[in-house]
Amino acid sequence: VSTYVLMKVLESAPSRYDKGLRILTLGRLDEVYDRLASHIEKGQKVLDLGCGTGALTLRAAAQGAEVKGIDVNPQMLAIAQKRADEADLAHRVELCEMGVAELGSEDAESYDAVMSGLCFSELTEGEMSYALKEVRRVLKPEGLLLIADEVRPEGLGRRIIHGVIRSPLVIIAYLITQTTTSAVKNLTDRIEEVGLLVEWVRSNRLGSFVELVARRPGSGER
Amino acid sequence: MSLVRYVAVNIIGTILRFFPWRGKAGLIEIGHPGRSSPVLVTCNYRLTMERVRGALQGMDAYLLVANSRGINVWCAATGGLLTNHDIISVLKTSGIEDSVDHREVILPQLAATGIEARVVEKMTGWKVVWGPVYAQDIALFTKSKMDKTEQMREVAFPWTQRIEMATAWAFPISLFLALIMMLLWREGILPGLLLVWGLSLLIYLSFPLYGRWLGSGRGFSFIVFAFVILWVLVMLGLVSYCILAGGSDWGPVARWGFVSFIVLLFLGIDFLGSTPMYKSSLHEDRLLKVALDEQKCRGVGYCEQVCPRNCYEVDRDQRRARMRRAERCVQCGACVVQCPFDALYFRSPDGEMIPPETIRKFKLNLMGRRLVK
Numbered sequence: 001v002s003t004y005v006l007m008k009v010l011e012s013a014p015s016r017y018d019k020g021l022r023i024l025t026l027g028r029l030d031e032v033y034d035r036l037a038s039h040i041e042k043g044q045k046v047l048d049l050g051c052g053t054g055a056l057t058l059r060a061a062a063q064g065a066e067v068k069g070i071d072v073n074p075q076m077l078a079i080a081q082k083r084a085d086e087a088d089l090a091h092r093v094e095l096c097e098m099g100v101a102e103l104g105s106e107d108a109e110s111y112d113a114v115m116s117g118l119c120f121s122e123l124t125e126g127e128m129s130y131a132l133k134e135v136r137r138v139l140k141p142e143g144l145l146l147i148a149d150e151v152r153p154e155g156l157g158r159r160i161i162h163g164v165i166r167s168p169l170v171i172i173a174y175l176i177t178q179t180t181t182s183a184v185k186n187l188t189d190r191i192e193e194v195g196l197l198v199e200w201v202r203s204n205r206l207g208s209f210v211e212l213v214a215r216r217p218g219s220g221e222r
Numbered sequence: 223m224s225l226v227r228y229v230a231v232n233i234i235g236t237i238l239r240f241f242p243w244r245g246k247a248g249l250i251e252i253g254h255p256g257r258s259s260p261v262l263v264t265c266n267y268r269l270t271m272e273r274v275r276g277a278l279q280g281m282d283a284y285l286l287v288a289n290s291r292g293i294n295v296w297c298a299a300t301g302g303l304l305t306n307h308d309i310i311s312v313l314k315t316s317g318i319e320d321s322v323d324h325r326e327v328i329l330p331q332l333a334a335t336g337i338e339a340r341v342v343e344k345m346t347g348w349k350v351v352w353g354p355v356y357a358q359d360i361a362l363f364t365k366s367k368m369d370k371t372e373q374m375r376e377v378a379f380p381w382t383q384r385i386e387m388a389t390a391w392a393f394p395i396s397l398f399l400a401l402i403m404m405l406l407w408r409e410g411i412l413p414g415l416l417l418v419w420g421l422s423l424l425i426y427l428s429f430p431l432y433g434r435w436l437g438s439g440r441g442f443s444f445i446v447f448a449f450v451i452l453w454v455l456v457m458l459g460l461v462s463y464c465i466l467a468g469g470s471d472w473g474p475v476a477r478w479g480f481v482s483f484i485v486l487l488f489l490g491i492d493f494l495g496s497t498p499m500y501k502s503s504l505h506e507d508r509l510l511k512v513a514l515d516e517q518k519c520r521g522v523g524y525c526e527q528v529c530p531r532n533c534y535e536v537d538r539d540q541r542r543a544r545m546r547r548a549e550r551c552v553q554c555g556a557c558v559v560q561c562p563f564d565a566l567y568f569r570s571p572d573g574e575m576i577p578p579e580t581i582r583k584f585k586l587n588l589m590g591r592r593l594v595k
Binding site: 072073074075097098099100101102104124125126127129130182 | 244246247248249289302305307308310311312313314315316317345583584
């Protein structure tokens with residue numbers, strides 16, 4: 001019977017995705033996403049990178065924003081679409097099967113905010129640098145970049161504790177979602193390198209998970 | 223130093239063959255590449271990366287490592303972990319566009335189950351060429367102006383690969399067995415390990431003797447049959463040993479019978495999927511048949527270029543493809559995904575048609591099912 005249960009769990013990987021991530025983040029994810037979405041205002045144009053099953057996209061749409069969610073996984077997008085329909089938010093949500101390397105199709109200075117929940121940790125180094133440059137390009141002056149993601153803790157001691165705590169969670173999450181993530185290195189430095197100003201960072205005690213708000217400088221400042 | 227690394231990666235990669243192992247994605251320079259050097263793509267499965275680099279020694283080329291989540295090319299492409307987006311991404315974000323003047327990229331042929339050449343071309347302007355199945359043929363392939371011989375297109379299962387697969391199974395099974403026996407039956411550990419490695423090597427090395435009977439859907443029942451026979455043989459051996467040794471204690475026979483049954487069960491559970499010649503019996507797609515819509519076929523031969531079993535023959539005069547060797551098909555779906563006229567599709571045993579859009583969009587998951595809602 002247990003094998004059967006395991007098989008069922010694996011079969012429905014995309015629909016279990018949120019659950020797997022909740023395990024990986026020890027249940028903090030919902031409040032984190034709520035806090036991030038609280039920066040979004042009515043009528044704004046918002047881009048959600050790696051929207052997955054729509055957790056951030058729907059929160060932003062519920063605040064009254066027009067949201068474009070992009071993700072490379074069509075099955076996740078199908079779930080996101082279904083949720084948007086159910087929440088009666090479909091008219092404010094556009095979902096696209098698209099990776100961060102394909103952001104070239106978006107107009108410069110066209111978004112008030114770019115959100116990204118647990119997406120950067122799934123990117124390669126090259127993708128991450130590319131994505132951050134593109135984010136700066138598509139953001140309007142004064143536009144916000146809102147990130148919630150796993151980062152590599154500073155200092156060896158913390159890194160070891162983090163590794164020990166994380167390894168069983170990674171295995172469980174992998175069994176449920178068949179994906180795993182690798183914590184991002186030097187996130188704030190890399191954001192500032194592309195010319196965005198990091199305004200606010202909140203990190204957990206271990207320094208392994210951050211919420212971050214960065215702003216593209218207005219035309220008058222540097 | 224690089225030799226030490228090569229050997230170490232090969233050993234670890236072989237004994238832990240069934241676990242993903244991520245290498246760093248991005249651009250690798252092979253030799254001293256220039257602005258017209260060939261651009262090749264591989265996956266970020268660490269073992270593959272090491273072997274491709276080894277095979278390319280002596281060439282000047284750019285190797286793009288795409289993010290396949292640490293899984294090999296064939297499995298990742300078929301399972302939706304190496305997609306159009308990953309190829310587009312490595313072309314756009316690795317810096318290769320600034321390093322060469324041409325726009326032609328060689329993809330591993332086995333990636334054709336998941337990567338749509340047309341989408342990559344449309345999104346990036348890079349022309350996709352399907353390279354050979356094995357990295358060792360790349361040098362010859364680029365020298366012969368991208369002309370692929372029939373042999374370069376086909377998957378093979380030589381004794382080296384068979385030993386690798388035997389090891390890939392024997393190592394985790396023996397580890398598991400040793401852990402359990404440590405608690406229950408310590409003196410049985412050594413003979414237990416010999417049993418695991420012996421049976422595993424026997425099954426894989428003797429593959430050429432029985433491999434041909436595994437084809438066309440009967441494979442799984444044959445495997446069950448063969449493994450029962452093998453188990454009966456092991457049991458007969460145990461019983462006769464016991465009688466010859468003059469023993470009247472049947473305890474060890476029962477115990478070893480049980481252990482060998484479990485070992486054979488593990489070895490048999492995905493035997494077909496452990497060979498490149500057959501679809502895994504755990505995958506629903508194994509029951510499908512590729513069908514050709516003759517009205518739509520124009521004989522451009524993409525199917526012939528990507529089929530890893532050389533099932534197709536293209537009649538260039540009549541402009542028609544034919545599946546002359548359909549019985550060899552492993553239902554990988556590469557031909558269905560690549561056909562520019564949607565002339566190929568899958569047909570299920572009950573006659574249902576599975577169109578190319580479905581195969582392109584919904585990939586096989588770990589349990590071998592496509593999540594079509």
